[in-house]
Amino acid sequence: MSVCVAFPAWPALGAANIPLEAQSVILKVQLAAKANDLAALTKLMVKEFTWSFGGDLDAEQALAAWNENPEAIKELYRVASKQCTMREEKIVECPTNAGINYRAGFKNTESGWRMIYFVAGD
Numbered sequence: 461m462s463v464c465v466a467f468p469a470w471p472a473l474g475a476a477n478i479p480l481e482a483q484s485v486i487l488k489v490q491l492a493a494k495a496n497d498l499a500a501l502t503k504l505m506v507k508e509f510t511w512s513f514g515g516d517l518d519a520e521q522a523l524a525a526w527n528e529n530p531e532a533i534k535e536l537y538r539v540a541s542k543q544c545t546m547r548e549e550k551i552v553e554c555p556t557n558a559g560i561n562y563r564a565g566f567k568n569t570e571s572g573w574r575m576i577y578f579v580a581g582d
Contacts, residue, residue: 477546478544478545478546478552479568479573481568481572481573482552482566482568482573484573485504485566485572485573485574485575486540486544486552486554486564486566487540488500488504489501489504489536489540489564489566489575490537490540490541492504493533493534493536493537493540494537496530496533498523498526498527501523501536501575502519502520502523504574504575505519505522505574505575505576506519506567506569506571506574506575506576507519509522509575509576509577509578510576510577510578510579511525511577511578511579512525512579513579513581513582522578532578535562535580536562536564536578538562539554539555539558539562539563539564539578540554540564542554542555542556543555543556544556544566545557550567550568551565551566551567551576552565552566552567552573553565553566554566560580560581560582561580562578562579562580563577563578563579563580564577564578565577565578
């Protein structure tokens with residue numbers, strides 16, 4: 461008997477200009493969001509994380525807010541599952557052309573690629 465395991469889509473695979481390390485972190489964010497694993501997400505975020513315009517830049521606050529609002533984690537999974545693009549400022553953003561809808565940004569930091577924001581709005 462064979463077992464078939466379904467893996468999530470590799471979000472940025474079609475974008476040749478997105479580094480493999482960034483693609484790997486995006487996939488990890490996707491998997492953590494799908495599993496609602498806030499501890500795993502913490503390791504993939506910068507400490508000074510933008511999660512609300514006008515709000516504090518703090519990953520722990522973002523995680524606490526997401527814990528209270530599971531819809532946010534579902535949105536994070538959704539955007540991390542879409543095609544991503546490399547922006548001029550060397551930030552990978554998912555999904556491509558999000559406009560003012562939910563979007564996640566990833567940047568290469570001293571600790572490697574990390575998610576630096578997850579916001580909606582302008």
